[in-house]
Amino acid sequence: MGNILILEETTKNPLTLMGQRAGVCWGGNITDREKNYKRGLECLKSGHGRVMEYVNVEMVLDGYSARVIREWYTHIGGAPTRLQASTRYIKYDNFEYIVPERIKKNEEAYKRYTDMMESISNTCKYLEEELGMPREDAAMLLPLGMSTKVVDKRNLRNLVDMSHQRMCNRAYWEYRVLFNDICKALSEVSDEWKYIVDNYFVPKCDISGVCTEKKSCGRVGKKED
Numbered sequence: 392m393g394n395i396l397i398l399e400e401t402t403k404n405p406l407t408l409m410g411q412r413a414g415v416c417w418g419g420n421i422t423d424r425e426k427n428y429k430r431g432l433e434c435l436k437s438g439h440g441r442v443m444e445y446v447n448v449e450m451v452l453d454g455y456s457a458r459v460i461r462e463w464y465t466h467i468g469g470a471p472t473r474l475q476a477s478t479r480y481i482k483y484d485n486f487e488y489i490v491p492e493r494i495k496k497n498e499e500a501y502k503r504y505t506d507m508m509e510s511i512s513n514t515c516k517y518l519e520e521e522l523g524m525p526r527e528d529a530a531m532l533l534p535l536g537m538s539t540k541v542v543d544k545r546n547l548r549n550l551v552d553m554s555h556q557r558m559c560n561r562a563y564w565e566y567r568v569l570f571n572d573i574c575k576a577l578s579e580v581s582d583e584w585k586y587i588v589d590n591y592f593v594p595k596c597d598i599s600g601v602c603t604e605k606k607s608c609g610r611v612g613k614k615e616d
């Protein structure tokens with residue numbers, strides 16, 4: 392569906408970097424790569440979350456819906472930042488959009504859905520080209536299902552925390568797809584990233600051992616059980 396581009400400013404070896412930063416405070420030998428790696432791993436295992444804030448992740452999220460990006464923006468811990476494709480400068484008379492699988496599978500739903508998208512697209516074009524309305528006004532019609540592009544920057548601590556919420560089966564399906572794409576893209580950056588993704592990007596029930604959601608998916612027992 393969408394695409395994740397990990398930018399070169401992303402920390403290549405997050406464990407080594409974390410160990411190097413922690414080593415400064417502990418009077419350790421920060422010129423030894425192996426020692427930095429081991430120290431970083433220990434920090435992570437011990438839950439010294441502050442060191443995760445030195446690990447930078449910069450990426451382009453492309454082709455996900457404006458709706459899921461709206462949810463993405465709720466993760467504000469650690470003051471992440473981002474830029475999003477403009478609805479004033481980019482022409483949207485032929486915008487791309489997400490079609491959920493359940494809609495794709497139902498012939499009538501699919502037709503209604505795509506007809507509506509086409510109608511919005513045509514109306515945007517008509518307002519702009521025939522009636523001379525400014526694009527920023529026509530853009531008011533754009534749906535949450537349209538796909539968008541974001542340049543995003545945040546730290547590892549924020550992403551680990553996000554994984555607990557968004558790898559939960561109760562999270563919106565597109566967010567789970569998006570998060571899975573991020574896991575895959577980061578795992579390909581280095582072995583250190585693969586280790587972190589495999590072991591620390593987990594749903595919140597893996598941390599607490601119980602389900603804290605009101606409506607449980609049943610993966611683990613509820614707290615009150």
Ligand SMILES: Cc1cc2nc3c(=O)[nH]c(=O)nc-3n(C[C@H](O)[C@H](O)[C@H](O)COP(=O)(O)OP(=O)(O)OC[C@H]3O[C@@H](n4cnc5c(N)ncnc54)[C@H](O)[C@@H]3O)c2cc1C
Nearest residue numbers: 462465466467468469549552553556557559561562563604
């Ligand atoms: C199943 C599900 C349903 C949802 N439904 C809705 C919904 O209907 N409407 C909606 O708006 N959102 C909804 N959300 C989003 C959710 O409410 C949170 O906004 C989202 O998960 C981001 O918040 P966070 O605490 O997880 O992350 P962050 O905001 O990134 O916070 C991470 C951690 O940082 C710390 N922190 C962050 N900010 C502060 C602060 N100001 N002061 C002190 N500590 C701070 C806290 O320890 C926090 O736990 C839903 C999420 C899920 C998974």
